[in-house]
Amino acid sequence: MHFLIAPDKFKGTLSAEQVATHLARGLESHGHTAACVPAADGGDGTVAAVLASGFTEHRSLVTGPHGRPVEAAYALRGTTAVIETAQASGLTLMDPRRPMPMEATSYGTGELIRHALDAGATTIVLGVGGVATTDGGIGMLTALGARFLDADGQEVRPGRLEKLEAVEAGGLDPRIGAVEVVLASDVDNPLTGPDGAAAVYGPQKGAGPDHVRRLDAGLRRLAGLVDPEAADRPGAGAAGGIGFAAMALLGAERRPGIDAVLELGPFREELARADVVVTGEGKADRQTLHGKVAHGVARRAREAGLETWVVCGVSELSQEQIDEAGFAGVLALTDIEPDPELCRANAGELLDHLAQRLAARFEES
Structure with missing residues (x-):
């Protein structure tokens, strides 16, 4: 599979580029390919x-x-x-x-x-x-x-x-x-x-x-x-x-x-090549559903007929909210390490593992 990775930063922990790099590493370790397009919503980062x-x-x-x-x-x-x-x-x-x-x-x-x-x-x-x-x-x-x-x-x-x-x-x-x-x-x-x-x-x-x-x-x-x-x-x-x-x-x-930020990079071209889209942010909550990076990326992916997976540090979204947002699924670092402090301290390594879990889902299918 070819993945388009377009995450926001994990605030105070990793830049959007670092998040994308770790996700790509985990996916590529299972034989998939990935293109990284770091994203932002106009705020810091x-x-x-x-x-x-x-x-x-x-x-x-x-x-x-x-x-x-x-x-x-x-x-x-x-x-x-x-x-x-x-x-x-x-x-x-x-x-x-x-x-x-x-x-x-x-x-x-x-x-x-x-x-x-x-x-x-x-x-x-x-x-x-x-x-x-x-x-x-x-x-x-x-x-x-x-x-x-x-x-x-x-x-x-x-x-x-x-x-x-x-x-x-x-x-x-x-x-x-x-x-x-x-x-x-x-x-x-x-x-x-x-x-x-x-x-x-x-x-x-x-x-x-x-x-x-x-x-x-x-x-x-x-x-x-x-x-x-x-x-x-x-x-x-x-x-x-x-x-x-x-x-x-x-x-x-x-x-x-x-939208303004994505149009400054190769998102559109990479979306045309992708099989699956991955986005993410530090915390997935109600704000995620209102114009934040994950929501905007998923909207564009949906228009292209592709599913979007969200990777985050911690998620407060219910399954109903996930479905209504059109996300294929949400994977959180706290799924692996429940301690938030340890999550922040080891975010890069945990993202590698989370990406491998995502890759495995596609191997099973």
């Missing part, structure tokens, strides 16, 4: 995934969410750049003991976009997710030349958007107008309200109830001055409002993250 598809890594010093310099990477192939917000504005860059829900900025993401423009990019795939910010993307836009001013003509700080009186977008880098921006996101939240950026994602960034109220009020103020209709679009609330900023002022078109 997207740059790493596309590097396996001929992109080149570029690193730059940019402003982190805390205002201090960080080294961030983006990927470039020809005139297409892939940028993930987590690289420059990610929650993992923060000291968990010192959350900054009202101060964190997306400025570094704008600097990454500017670096990509300097490198000749005319298409920018902006993967959003995993940020520490809820600034409505004003940091990103400020880095690109826009200005956000209070009644005294002073720059408004990220957590003080309720004081916003004027938005000057005329200074945006003129190259933006000639660039195609793709917002790669599986988040469909609006910018504000009970399902918005502040209410849903603010608490995980350290925002208490009062912070959430103030942040949401500020985002409403921003939307009212920029583009109220864009605030209600699916994905406007992605990455603390970076989704809104990208759609309203950068002309971005939102696409499901998994």
Whole structure:
């Protein structure tokens, strides 16, 4: 059999490329062949995934969410750049003991976009997710030349958007107008309200109830001055409002993250050659069924008439959910090693064994 292996990363344990390599090794040890196409959904790990598809890594010093310099990477192939917000504005860059829900900025993401423009990019795939910010993307836009001013003509700080009186977008880098921006996101939240950026994602960034109220009020103020209709679009609330900023002022078109990423690599060509598809992620749960990598890969495989097996660290899916998702089956590392800590410590070796178990299923059939 010829397998197409297109997994996401196992967060905090193995990259998507490492997961694919271990699965291929196990399958090939039983005489099968495999093609590896690491995948991502637009969140953290997207740059790493596309590097396996001929992109080149570029690193730059940019402003982190805390205002201090960080080294961030983006990927470039020809005139297409892939940028993930987590690289420059990610929650993992923060000291968990010192959350900054009202101060964190997306400025570094704008600097990454500017670096990509300097490198000749005319298409920018902006993967959003995993940020520490809820600034409505004003940091990103400020880095690109826009200005956000209070009644005294002073720059408004990220957590003080309720004081916003004027938005000057005329200074945006003129190259933006000639660039195609793709917002790669599986988040469909609006910018504000009970399902918005502040209410849903603010608490995980350290925002208490009062912070959430103030942040949401500020985002409403921003939307009212920029583009109220864009605030209600699916994905406007992605990455603390970076989704809104990208759609309203950068002309971005939102696409499901998994689709945007798969189209950057040889997935379509390899799917045409495959007999079976294997995907995976660290944890298979309800979120898996809503736009994540495994769901997106399985959808495309199903359209091609192929079955998809999901490999994961741990699974919380019922058999009914597995069937409804159209997965042929789910294999978890905890099927072999019940201890989650040992699973993480020995994930590569366990993936080898899990792939061999999968290979054996096809030998039995």
